[in-house]
Amino acid sequence: MKIENPVTRPLKAYAFDPSAGRLLGNEMSMAVRFQELDPGPVVRDRWAPNAIAIVDYNGATKQYYKPVDLDDRGILLRGGLSPSEADPYFHQQMVYAVITNTIQHFEEALGRRIHWRRGVREGDLEAAAREDIYTLNIYPHAFVGRNAFYSPRAHGILFGYFRAGTKDVGRNLPGQPVFTCLSHDVVVHETTHAIVDGIRSFFTEQTNPDVSAFHEAFADLAALFQHFTYEEALLDTMERTGGKLYQYQLRPDAEMAGYDDYASATPEQKHDPLLSAQISARNPLIEIAQQFGEATGKNRALRSALGTKPNSLDILKLTEPHARGSILVAAVFDAYFAIYLKRTADLWRIFRAGGGSANPVDIPRPLAMRLCDEARALSRLFFRLCVRALDYCAPVDITFGSYLRSIVTADFDLHPEDEIGIREAVKQSFRLRGIMPENAGFFSDDSIRWPRAPEDLPPVVGLNFGDPNGLTMAQKKEAAAILQAYVTTNCELLGFSAGVPVVVPSFHPVFRINSDGSLRIDMVVEAVQTIEKDFNPAAPKFGKIKFRGGATLIISKPMPGEPSALKNESQIRYVISKKLSPQREERQRRFGEHLGLDGTSDQNRFEINFSMLHGGI
C-alpha cells in the first residue's frame, strides 16, 4: 500500500539570524510545502514555473560545497537540521525553506502561481529567450562581500559572506564570518526582487527616482510582514513590549537597579545596566537584518520599519534608493499600526476595566495571545494588499504616488465597504509623508482609485481563463493571440498612441475570493508601447533611449448565466495606464542624466543593477 506524500515538510531555520541566539523563538521550525527534491536541494519538477535549485558554488574560491539531501533519513527524523553557522548543509536547508515559504506567501496573496523572469521579446528573440529563468538558482556562498543580490544574468540570487568588523560588532565575534544567507530578512528581501521581476517585465527599468526605491521598499515590506508570521517570536515580542509592538526597545528581564538610592542616582547611572539582564534588546520585529547591521559596525539593524518620521520633506530630498524606499515602508507600517491600535482598543478597555494598568509593563498571556492574533491577521491582510496592488500598477514607470492609487484600488476591488478602515489609514499615512496620488484631482477614495474602464470598450471575446494552477501551453498561445489582436484593434480606445505597435509581454489569470465568498476570476494583462529616441538629440553618439508607455488591463470572467457568459464575452474593468507623453519622456531623460547614464550607449543601462545599489542588500 503506497503512503501518500505529506502536504508539508518540516525544516528548521533562524527566524531572524544567528546573532539573535536561541531567545525569542529564533530557532524555528517551518512547515514548508512538500516538493520532490534532489540533493542541493533542487526541485525535481523542472516544469514547475516556480522551481528553485540551491547550488552551493563559491565564486571566490572556485569550488563547490557538498549538497544536502533533505530526504536523508537523519534529516527527516529530526524534522530538519538544527540551526548552525558552521554547517553548510543547514545553510542550504535554510535558504531552501525560507525561499519556498516566501514563494508560497506571494502565491497565496496573488491568487496564482508565480513564474520567474521572462526576457523582453524585442529585437534579438534568441537572446531574450536566454534571459528567461525557468529554475531560479540560489547560490548561498557565491562571493566574499557585504552584499547579497538578485542577478538576472546569473539566473539567480547570490549571497555573500564576509568577516565581521573588529570594532562595535554588537553580538558578533570580532572578525567572525557572517553569512548573509542565514539572515532570514536578507533571504526574503532578495527573493522578493526575483519574484517582482517575474511578475512585471519592465519594472526594473529606472525611469524615475522612485523605481529602485520602490523595489527596495517592497522587498523590505515582504521581509517585515513575514516577521509577524513567526508565532513564538511574535508572542515573546508582544510580552516584552507590553503590547506595544511598535516600540524600538524590548523590556529587559531585570529592572535597572543596584543603586543605594535610586532617586538620587544620576540619569547616566539609571541608564547604565549592571547585569546583562538589564540590557534592553532592540525590537527585532520591526527591524531588518540586525546581524548584518551590527557586523558592519552600524551599531543597529540595517533598516527599520519605522525608519523615517512623518514629514513631507524627506520625499523631496532623499534619492538614495534604500533611504527613499524607507519612506514608503514607514508609510505602510504607520497605517498598519494605526489599524492595529484601533482594532485592539476594545481589548485594552476590557483589560483596564478589569483593573489593568493604563500603561502596563506586564500583560496577561491570554491578552498577549489575543493581541498576537490581531497583529498576525492584520499583517496578512496588509501583505496581501501590498502584493495584490502590484496587479493594479501600470506596467512601466512606477512611482510611489501611483502605487498608492493601486493599493486603494486593489483594496476597493475586494472590500468595497472598507470595514476595517485600511484605505483611510493608508491615505493618511502616505499623505503625512508627502506621497501624493499621482494625477488625482482630490484626496477622496473615488478620485484616488484608478477610474473604471470606459463602458464603450468592446468586450474581449473567447478568452480562456484556465484554472488556478495556470494555463496549458495551448491555452497560453490562444490567449496571447486573442489579447494581442484586441490591443492592436482597440489601440486608441485603450489610450495608446496611434501608429506605435502595442505588445503584450505578459498576462496572468487570477483567482480570488470575494468578500461575499464567491470566486472572482480576473485576467491581468500588461500591454506596452516602446519608442526609441536619441538620448541626447544634440549628440546622437550617446545612444538611444527606450521610452515606454503602457497599460495594465484587468479583465473579468463573466459569472455563469450572465448573458455575456453565453457569448463568451469578458468585460475590461480597469485600464491603468502611463501614456507616452513628452513630460514622462523628459523626466526619464533628466533622471538618466542624474544617474550619470548620459555618457554611454549601452542599451540596458536603465535596468537596475541590484549588486551595485548603494550599500547592497
Place this chain on the structure above:
Amino acid sequence: MATKKSKAKKGELRIRMYRVGFGDFFLMTVPTAEGPQHILIDCGVTPGKTKKGDIGSIKAAVAHMAQETSKTLALIIVTHRHQDHIIGFSRAAEIFNDFKVGAIWMSIWETEYDPNEKKEKKKSLASEFQDELTALALGLQSRVALAGKKDSDTDEILAMLQNATGVDHEDFAATGTTASAKKPGKGGGTNAASLAFLKSGLKLEPEYYTRGDKPKIPKVLKDAGLTAQILGPPPTDEIDFMKLMDLKKGVGQYLGEDDGGITEMLDPFGASWQANANEYPLSAFREFSRESKESPNAVMEAAIQAAQPSQLFTAAKTLDDFLNNQSLVVLFTFGGKKLLFAGDAQGGNWEYWMYGGTPEKAPSVDQIDKDSASILSHLDFYKVGHHGSTNATPVSAVETMGGDFASMCSTQEDSFGSEKNQSEVPRIPLLEALAKKSKIVRSDQFAITLSGSEVPAIKGSPTRLPTPDRGRFERGSIYIDYFP
C-alpha cells in the same frame, strides 16, 4: 623653443592653459588700472591609469608662470583637492614660496575650523570628513597595491586613489610598507603638503565658498570691473556624510588589519565540505543546459564569477566622485564676457545649480532654472569640466549652452578609462557635442618642447588652432591662450 613674449595687447583679458598633461593649470589675466593682474586656477597633474598622464612639464610651467606674473597673483582659486589640481603647489614649492598672493578661494569642503566656534579653534565637520575620506582612500590604496593584482580594473582603481591621496603607491608596494600621506612620490610633492601650503603657507586665510556666497573679490580686480558668482559646490548637508558611511560599510572588510589577503579567499568550512560539480545531480545545472548541453556547470561557474560585485571599483569611483563634486564652480564676468570655470564638477554639483539650487526640489524632474539657463546660453568661455570625461558636462547643460563660445580642455589622451567601456577621457562624443556649440581646444593636441625634447601632439590632432566666433586663440611655448 624659446619662450615667446605674449602677444597680448595692452588691456586685453586673457585665459592661458598650460599643457601639463592630465591636470588643470589655468592663468587668467585681467587688465586693471595697476597693470595686468593674474588669477591662478588650479595647478596639478596626475599620472593616471596608464602613467602617461604626467608629461613632466609642470615645474617648467610654474617657472614660466612665475616669470610672467613677476610672482604676484591677485587671486588663487583651488577648485578641489585632487592631485591633478593641486600637486603643483608642493612640487614647485621653492617657486611658490616667494609668491605674493592677494586672496585664496577654496571649496566649502576645505573649511578647516568650525566657523560657529569663535573662541577656540575646533576642527570643522567638513575637515573631519575630508580626513576620513583621505584615510579611507589611503587604506584602500595600501590594500590594493599590496595585494599586487595586475589587471585593468586594478590599475584604474589605483589611479583614482592616487589622485585622491597624492601618494605614489608604487613606492610602498615595492618595499612592502604601507602608504604614508607625507612621503613625496615621483616628481615630488604631496597633496597634503600642497593643502598645507595653500591653507597656511601664504600667511593668508583662504575664503571657503559654497553656491550663492558673495565672494570677496580683491580690490584691484573689483575696481577693474571683474565680478564673480559662485555656482557650486552645493552646501555640505548631511546627505554626503551618509554616503561616506555607506562607502565605509561597503569596503570595511578591505580595511581591517592586514590578513595577507585571506579575507578575499576566505573559505569558511574547510576541506571536508568541498565537492566537485559531479557530486551534484544533473538537475542542479538544468538552468544552464540551454547554453551548453555538455557542460552547463561551466556556464554557471562563469556567470557567478562574472557577477562578483567589484566593490573596490565602486568604492574608488564613489570616492572620486565625492571629491570632484566638491569643486568650486566660478563664473567670472568682465567687460560683458562670461567665463565659466567648472573645476571637475560632476552630476550632483551641476544638477544642484542648474535646477534651482535648493535641496527641497527632487532632482532630475524639473526644468532648468531660468538664471542657470541664461548663464549657459550666454557663455563666452567654458573650461571643460573634468578633462572632458563622461558626466562632467551633463547633456542638458550642453543642450542649453549657446552656440558661439570658446572652450578649453586640459587633458592627456589615454590616461584614464577605455573606449571599449565608453569611459575614455576625454570622452569623444562629448567633445564632438561641445565642438558643435563652441570652438574647442585640447591641450594635448599641440606639441611642446621640454628641456630639449618634444612632447608630441596626440595622433590625429588638428594642425591649426580653430578660429572662434569671438576673440582669438594663440599658441605659446607650453601653453595656449584665449583672448575673449
